[in-house]
Amino acid sequence: MKSVPVKIRPLSPTGRIPTYATDGAAAFDLYAAEDTIIGPGETKKVPLGFAVEIPPGYEMQIRPRSGISLNTKLRVANAPGTVDSDYRGEVVVIIDNIAEPHEVHPHRAVHVCLDGTAELALTARQPTYKIRSSDRIAQAVIVPVPRVKFVETDEELAKTGRGCGGFSSSGISLTERDCLVTLGYDVREIMSMSEAEVHARLETRLSPYVTAAKEEAE
Incomplete structure (x- = not known):
C-alpha cells in the first residue's frame, strides 16, 4: 500500500x-x-x-x-x-x-x-x-487532486444521453419513492424497482383515493 x-x-x-x-x-x-x-x-x-x-x-x-x-x-x-x-x-x-x-x-x-x-x-x-x-x-x-486546465471552445460539446437534464433528471424522483415508503413498502423493495414499476405501483395504490376525491367533488 x-x-x-x-x-x-x-x-x-x-x-x-x-x-x-x-x-x-x-x-x-x-x-x-x-x-x-x-x-x-x-x-x-x-x-x-x-x-x-x-x-x-x-x-x-x-x-x-x-x-x-x-x-x-x-x-x-x-x-x-x-x-x-x-x-x-x-x-x-x-x-x-x-x-x-x-x-x-x-x-x-x-x-x-x-x-x-x-x-x-x-x-x-x-x-x-x-x-x-x-x-x-x-x-x-x-x-x-489533478490540476485542471480549462480549454475554452465555441464548438458543440460531446452529446450524451442525459444532455441538459439537471437535478433529478437521471432517475425517478425521491418524492415518489418517499410516497411508497409512506404507504408501507419496504425500502429495499422500492430501491430494486424500475422507474416504470414505481410509477405503476404508486398509481395503483393512489387510484382509489383519486376516484373518491373526484366523486366527492361532484
Whole structure:
C-alpha cells in the first residue's frame, strides 16, 4: 500500500497527532485540542492543535464521523472540508449544532458530551453539546487532486444521453419513492424497482383515493 509522507507540526500541548482506528480504516481520526461548547443553532470552529504540510497535488478532506452524525445534532458544516497543500495555519473543524433553540430550563440544564455523559450547566439551552479536548470529532483523508486546465471552445460539446437534464433528471424522483415508503413498502423493495414499476405501483395504490376525491367533488 502506498504511503504518503505528510509533515505535521504541533501547535498546542493538547493537540494530538491523527490516528487510524484500524488497519483497514480509510480515514484517520481528528481530535479536538480544546473544550468547545456548541449551543442549538450555533456554529463553532474547533481547533485541532496542529498544522500540516500536504504534498503538492494532494488535499486533506475533512469528513464527519458516522457515530456523531447518528447520535447527535452536530454536523461538519462544510463537509467535506478542504485543507489545501499550501495552507500552513492551524487546522480546525467547523461544526454546526443543527438542533432548534428552545426554552432554557436551569433546573435540568446540561451539556451533552460526545461519549453520552452529561455535565451540569447553570444556563444551557437544550440540546447543548460539549466537545472535550481529545474527543474524536471528525475524520480525514489525504487524496490526490489533478490540476485542471480549462480549454475554452465555441464548438458543440460531446452529446450524451442525459444532455441538459439537471437535478433529478437521471432517475425517478425521491418524492415518489418517499410516497411508497409512506404507504408501507419496504425500502429495499422500492430501491430494486424500475422507474416504470414505481410509477405503476404508486398509481395503483393512489387510484382509489383519486376516484373518491373526484366523486366527492361532484
